[in-house]
Amino acid sequence: MASGHLMEGRQMSSKPRIVITGLGLTAPNGNSLGEFRANLLAGKARIAVIDVRHMGKHPAGVCDFDTTKWQKRKELRIGTRVGSISIFCSREALGDSGLDWDKVDKSRVGVYLGITEHGNVETENEIHNISQFGNDTKYWTHHHNPRTVANNPAGEVTMNMGITGPHYTIGAACAAGNAGLIQAAQMLQLGEVDIAFAGGVSESIHTFGIFAGFKNQGALGAHEDPTKASRPFDKNRNGIVISEGGAIYVLERLDDALARGARIIAEIAGWCINSDATDAVLPNPERQTECVHMALKRAGMKPQDIHIVSTHATATALGDIQECTALRNVFTDCPDTRINNTKSFIGHCMGAAGALELAGNLPSFEDNWVHPTINIDELDPECAMPGLVINHPIKVARVDTILNNSFGMLGINSALIVKKYGVA
Amino acid sequence: MTKDDIKQVVLDIIADIAPDEDLTTVKPEVRLRDQLSLDSMDFLDIVMELRKKHGIEVPEADYVQLASLDSCANYLLPKFEAKGK
Numbered sequence: 001m002a003s004g005h006l007m008e009g010r011q012m013s014s015k016p017r018i019v020i021t022g023l024g025l026t027a028p029n030g031n032s033l034g035e036f037r038a039n040l041l042a043g044k045a046r047i048a049v050i051d052v053r054h055m056g057k058h059p060a061g062v063c064d065f066d067t068t069k070w071q072k073r074k075e076l077r078i079g080t081r082v083g084s085i086s087i088f089c090s091r092e093a094l095g096d097s098g099l100d101w102d103k104v105d106k107s108r109v110g111v112y113l114g115i116t117e118h119g120n121v122e123t124e125n126e127i128h129n130i131s132q133f134g135n136d137t138k139y140w141t142h143h144h145n146p147r148t149v150a151n152n153p154a155g156e157v158t159m160n161m162g163i164t165g166p167h168y169t170i171g172a173a174c175a176a177g178n179a180g181l182i183q184a185a186q187m188l189q190l191g192e193v194d195i196a197f198a199g200g201v202s203e204s205i206h207t208f209g210i211f212a213g214f215k216n217q218g219a220l221g222a223h224e225d226p227t228k229a230s231r232p233f234d235k236n237r238n239g240i241v242i243s244e245g246g247a248i249y250v251l252e253r254l255d256d257a258l259a260r261g262a263r264i265i266a267e268i269a270g271w272c273i274n275s276d277a278t279d280a281v282l283p284n285p286e287r288q289t290e291c292v293h294m295a296l297k298r299a300g301m302k303p304q305d306i307h308i309v310s311t312h313a314t315a316t317a318l319g320d321i322q323e324c325t326a327l328r329n330v331f332t333d334c335p336d337t338r339i340n341n342t343k344s345f346i347g348h349c350m351g352a353a354g355a356l357e358l359a360g361n362l363p364s365f366e367d368n369w370v371h372p373t374i375n376i377d378e379l380d381p382e383c384a385m386p387g388l389v390i391n392h393p394i395k396v397a398r399v400d401t402i403l404n405n406s407f408g409m410l411g412i413n414s415a416l417i418v419k420k421y422g423v424a
Numbered sequence: 425m426t427k428d429d430i431k432q433v434v435l436d437i438i439a440d441i442a443p444d445e446d447l448t449t450v451k452p453e454v455r456l457r458d459q460l461s462l463d464s465m466d467f468l469d470i471v472m473e474l475r476k477k478h479g480i481e482v483p484e485a486d487y488v489q490l491a492s493l494d495s496c497a498n499y500l501l502p503k504f505e506a507k508g509k
Binding site: 074138139 | 440
């Protein structure tokens with residue numbers, strides 16, 4: 001077993017290096033990295049109150065990007081909300097990457113998008129639709145199947161952008177944002193593609209089933225002030241605020257990026273995905289600890305080398321404690337490690353969460369600021385961790401590395417480490 | 425309901441399903457697919473909207489009758505009349 005671990009470490013270092021050269025996003029509090037980052041540093045949450053079918057008003061993170069910037073109105077009518085989010089993010093990422101798209105061989109481009117779930121929105125909509133017609137299925141839309149196939153969001157991107165390489169989604173519950181990036185890095189290392197659009201996306205606020213499921217699980221967040229409804233690590237946290245969003249990155253092999261003179265935003269340093277194999281909903285801190293340790297090993301790093309830990313914590317009573325337990329297991333005696341959380345600003349963007357949470361931290365490589373986790377009125381003692389950045393951003397001497405945690409139901413854990421390019 | 429009324433009904437449906445199209449210059453005698461960007465799924469949308477909004481059924485064998493505005497009007501007029509419209 002031990003030799004197997006060592007072999008994995010060597011294999012990682014011998015494979016092509018993968019870098020991020022572009023990024024596009026939409027979050028409830030920003031439709032560009034600049035806007036998103038500014039709000040994270042300013043402590044500005046943005047959570048709306050929406051009418052959820054059958055359930056009344058609930059806090060939710062709603063994105064307000066310009067849907068017609070990159071899509072015709074007919075595309076919007078035929079496609080899905082998450083397809084639209086995916087296209088917006090991919091197009092913005094392309095622009096950010098500086099790629100000369102007309103000269104790119106589209107057959108060598110892949111699209112790998114993490115999703116928590118897909119199809120619930122359209123299925124619920126159609127069930128509601130035919131309920132207006134006596135539940136006669138002849139009123140069920142013929143668009144249902146192309147809208148609900150699991151590859152839908154990635155496929156919509158390929159059609160919009162003329163990409164003829166591979167596309168698919170990676171279903172990984174709330175670890176999906178990391179999983180999309182990891183999948184893309186692996187495909188680039190294998191030489192399957194030369195350019196990857198990868199990350200995570202979610203339209204989950206448009207399905208009442210997600211809200212009802214969390215509510216009946218006792219895990220749906222609420223507060224009279226919606227911007228305080230999502231409060232990981234706070235003693236009085238009461239659950240998840242469901243949000244939509246997306247973050248899609250352009251990934252390339254380092255040699256290719258250097259050859260075209262690309263601006264390198266960050267390098268993918270290491271990762272791990274593992275499974276709890278214990279419970280469908282309750283996270284397992286032992287497996288989370290192992291996941292982070294393996295990601296560190298593959299990155300050739302020690303815990304002390306990590307400067308920012310972007311936590312997954314969703315503001316559930318037990319889930320936050322489990323993650324804190326795992327982090328305390330790993331990050332002992334790490335004075336330069338800061339810990340933060342993004343869901344306190346934007347809620348839980350489900351499939352997009354990991355990808356968005358990484359994005360909001362990337363500018364730290366340049367400005368050395370660490371955004372906080374907000375909405376902590378009274379820190380839960382069981383969530384206390386050295387290095388937790390509470391309510392206000394802090395300036396540090398340097399940020400060279402970020403560990404991005406994303407965990408999900410059925411016990412899927414993901415840890416992704418990125419580093420500032422050029423740092424040994 | 426007149427044939428012109430029916431043409432307007434169809435145009436209103438097309439305006440919803442093909443919102444990027446300029447419908448002011450549609451020639452009633454020319455096949456819709458030859459002058460608008462419409463595919464087979466769009467024609468199924470026309471069939472669905474006739475069903476939902478007007479209670480009109482168009483059997484698959486008759487889809488060809490929806491080729492142009494003129495053919496739509498000729499085909500749909502008796503159906504609308506049968507509905508008392």
